[in-house]
Amino acid sequence: xWAGGEVHMNPLPERRxxxxxSRAACVERILDVSVKKAETxxxxxxxxxxxxxxxxxxxxxxxxxxxxxxxxxxxxxVRELRDVVFMKAAGPGGKAKTRVLxxxxxxxxxxxxxxxxxxxxxxxxxxxxxxxxHLDPNSAGKPRG
Numbered sequence: 032x033w034a035g036g037e038v039h040m041n042p043l044p045e046r047r048x049x050x051x052x053s054r055a056a057c058v059e060r061i062l063d064v065s066v067k068k069a070e071t072x073x074x075x076x077x078x079x080x081x082x083x084x085x086x087x088x089x090x091x092x093x094x095x096x097x098x099x100x101x102x103x104x105x106x107x108x109v110r111e112l113r114d115v116v117f118m119k120a121a122g123p124g125g126k127a128k129t130r131v132l133x134x135x136x137x138x139x140x141x142x143x144x145x146x147x148x149x150x151x152x153x154x155x156x157x158x159x160x161x162x163x164x165h166l167d168p169n170s171a172g173k174p175r176g
Contacts, residue, residue, distance in 0.1 A: 034077060034114040041108050046085070048108045050153075054087035055108075057159055058100045062112075076117040082158065084109040111158070 041047065048055055063079040083100045085107045091099075099106050154160075 032116050032118070034116045036111065036113040038112075039110040041110075046106070046108045048084065048086070048157075054089065055084060055157065056087045056096050056100065057082055057084045057157065058097050059083075059159070060101065073119055078115050078117065080113040080115065082109075082111040082113070083107040084111075084157065 059080060059082045061078060062081050063077075065077045067075045067077060085096075085100050087096050
């Protein structure tokens with residue numbers, strides 16, 4: 032289950048991802064794993080992931096791309112941090128509690144983006160996040176499990 036995250040875009044024009052057919056890569060790694068409520072019947076496993084996306088040179092090897100994108104020199108176009116939590120599956124007929132989280136501050140920046148199926152497909156492909164709920168609106172309302 033999604034627990035939180037951040038997306039950081041590199042402000043340098045030469046680092047931005049281009050939609051001109053040039054090569055790009057996404058490198059993902061696990062930053063941290065922690066267990067909460069380990070002594071209970073329903074432990075929670077929190078996993079912090081980092082994804083870095085950037086340009087790839089025509090003759091650049093996979094190893095070179097990985098080393099460059101995971102380096103600290105700012106070579107990435109997009110850096111995404113994700114926190115996900117894993118828990119035991121609900122029993123038969125079990126349903127998660129619904130809760131609403133209130134925003135407690137003011138945004139530093141806001142931008143409205145109107146999506147369309149083509150944009151969602153491209154983003155899903157770029158981030159290796161090709162779940163049906165991102166591609167098919169009818170799929171989002173169906174129960175899974």
